[in-house]
Amino acid sequence: MxxxxxxxxxxxxxxxxxxxxxxxxxxxxxxxxxxxxxxxxxxxxxxxxxxxxxxxxxxxxxxxxxxxxxxxxxxxxxxxxxxxxxxxxxxxxxxxxxxxxxxxxxxxxxxxxxxxxxxxxxxxxxxxxxxxxxxxxxxxxxxxxxxxxxxxxxxxxxxxxxxxxxxxxxxxxxxxxKEPENLLKIKEVRNTLSFTPETDLDKCTQCGLCAEVCPAEAIDSEDVSVIDKWQCIICFACIKNCPSGAKQMVDPHFNDAIDRLQIICRQRKEPEIFL
Missing domain, CATH: 3.40.50.360 (Flavodoxin domain)
Known part of the structure; x- marks a missing residue:
C-alpha cells in the first residue's frame, strides 16, 4: 500500500x-x-x-x-x-x-x-x-x-x-x-454542588481565553466566573490555559483524590504500540 x-x-x-x-x-x-x-x-x-x-x-x-x-x-x-x-x-x-x-x-x-x-x-x-x-x-x-x-x-x-x-x-x-465509576460519582455530586473549576476574581483579567478553549462551551464568555456544571467535563483546559492562574479546582475532596492519584502514578509508564 x-x-x-x-x-x-x-x-x-x-x-x-x-x-x-x-x-x-x-x-x-x-x-x-x-x-x-x-x-x-x-x-x-x-x-x-x-x-x-x-x-x-x-x-x-x-x-x-x-x-x-x-x-x-x-x-x-x-x-x-x-x-x-x-x-x-x-x-x-x-x-x-x-x-x-x-x-x-x-x-x-x-x-x-x-x-x-x-x-x-x-x-x-x-x-x-x-x-x-x-x-x-x-x-x-x-x-x-x-x-x-x-x-x-x-x-x-x-x-x-x-x-x-x-x-x-x-x-x-x-x-x-468498564463503567467510569469516578465520573459517575462526579455526576452524582453535581446534584448538590457545582464541582467545577472556580475563578479567583483578584487574579482574573477577564481575557476570555478560558471560554475560548473550553471544548464543552461551559464557560460564559461575558462572565468567565460562571460555569455550567452540567456541561463542564473537568478537562482542565481552562486551568491549563489561564495566563494569570485564576482558574483552580479548590474542592477539598477533589484535591484529596488527586493526592492519592499522584501516589498511584509515580512510576513512569511507557507508550504501548500494537502493529
Missing part, C-alpha cells in the same frame, strides 16, 4: 493528544499532512471533515478509563468505507483501561480499518505544580517514540498489497467496557 497523505483527527483539550498525533504523522514522512482538531463543539457542528487522505490518525485522551463522553457522539456520526486508520489514546500515567479498545471498536464500526494502535502517556490533566503527575510529558523521548511508531506503520503498510489483506489488530481491553 502506498500512503502519500495523512490526516490527524484529534480531540485534545490540553493539547497533548494533538501533539502525539502530530509526531506520529511526522514520523510517517508524508508530504501532505492535515490536522483536524475537533476539540471545540462549534467545530464539530460546523467543521468540514475531509477524509479523502490516504490514512487517518484518530486520537483522543483517556477520561476515567474510557473515551471521553464529550467526543463519542461525534465519532459515531463519522462514515467512511475501508479507510486505513491509526487509533491512538493518550492517558495520564495511571491506566488506559478499556479506552483503546473502545476507540478501536467505534472506528471499526464507522468504516475505518485499524492498521495500528497505540497508547501514549501525557501529563495528567489534574497535574499541578504541588501535585505533579507525569510532569512535562510527552517529553522528547515520547516524541521520538511517536515518530518511530509512524515510521514503523509506513514500513508495515509498504508490505501490504491492499487493506483487505491486512491482519486484524488486537488491543487490550474488556467488553462490556
Amino acid at each position: 502506498q500512503i502519500q497523505s495523512v490526516a490527524c483527527l484529534c480531540f485534545s483539550p490540553t493539547g497533548t493528544t494533538r501533539r502525539i498525533g502530530e509526531k506520529i504523522a511526522q514520523g510517517m514522512g508524508c508530504e501532505q499532512v492535515e490536522i483536524m482538531d475537533c476539540t471545540k463543539r462549534s467545530w464539530r457542528k460546523n467543521g468540514q471533515f475531509d477524509f479523502s487522505k490516504d490514512l487517518i490518525i484518530i486520537a483522543t485522551p483517556v477520561y476515567y478509563g474510557r473515551v471521553p463522553e464529550e467526543i463519542v457522539p461525534f465519532l459515531k456520526t463519522l462514515n467512511v468505507q475501508n479507510k486505513p486508520a491509526v487509533i491512538v489514546v493518550v492517558y495520564g500515567n495511571r491506566e488506559y483501561d478499556d479506552a483503546l479498545l473502545e476507540l478501536h471498536d467505534i472506528s471499526l464500526a464507522r468504516g475505518f480499518i485499524p492498521v495500528a494502535c497505540g497508547a501514549f502517556v501525557a501529563e495528567h490533566s489534574y497535574s499541578c505544580p504541588d501535585r505533579p503527575i507525569a510532569l512535562a510529558r510527552p517529553d522528547p523521548e515520547d516524541d521520538k517514540t511517536a515518530k518511530l511508531f509512524g515510521s514503523r506503520i509506513m514500513d508495515k503498510l509498504r508490505t501490504i498489497r491492499s487493506i483487505e489483506n491486512m491482519q486484524k489488530i488486537t488491543v487490550p481491553g474488556n467488553f462490556p467496557y
Whole structure:
C-alpha cells in the first residue's frame, strides 16, 4: 500500500493528544499532512471533515478509563468505507483501561480499518505544580517514540498489497467496557454542588481565553466566573490555559483524590504500540 497523505483527527483539550498525533504523522514522512482538531463543539457542528487522505490518525485522551463522553457522539456520526486508520489514546500515567479498545471498536464500526494502535502517556490533566503527575510529558523521548511508531506503520503498510489483506489488530481491553465509576460519582455530586473549576476574581483579567478553549462551551464568555456544571467535563483546559492562574479546582475532596492519584502514578509508564 502506498500512503502519500495523512490526516490527524484529534480531540485534545490540553493539547497533548494533538501533539502525539502530530509526531506520529511526522514520523510517517508524508508530504501532505492535515490536522483536524475537533476539540471545540462549534467545530464539530460546523467543521468540514475531509477524509479523502490516504490514512487517518484518530486520537483522543483517556477520561476515567474510557473515551471521553464529550467526543463519542461525534465519532459515531463519522462514515467512511475501508479507510486505513491509526487509533491512538493518550492517558495520564495511571491506566488506559478499556479506552483503546473502545476507540478501536467505534472506528471499526464507522468504516475505518485499524492498521495500528497505540497508547501514549501525557501529563495528567489534574497535574499541578504541588501535585505533579507525569510532569512535562510527552517529553522528547515520547516524541521520538511517536515518530518511530509512524515510521514503523509506513514500513508495515509498504508490505501490504491492499487493506483487505491486512491482519486484524488486537488491543487490550474488556467488553462490556468498564463503567467510569469516578465520573459517575462526579455526576452524582453535581446534584448538590457545582464541582467545577472556580475563578479567583483578584487574579482574573477577564481575557476570555478560558471560554475560548473550553471544548464543552461551559464557560460564559461575558462572565468567565460562571460555569455550567452540567456541561463542564473537568478537562482542565481552562486551568491549563489561564495566563494569570485564576482558574483552580479548590474542592477539598477533589484535591484529596488527586493526592492519592499522584501516589498511584509515580512510576513512569511507557507508550504501548500494537502493529
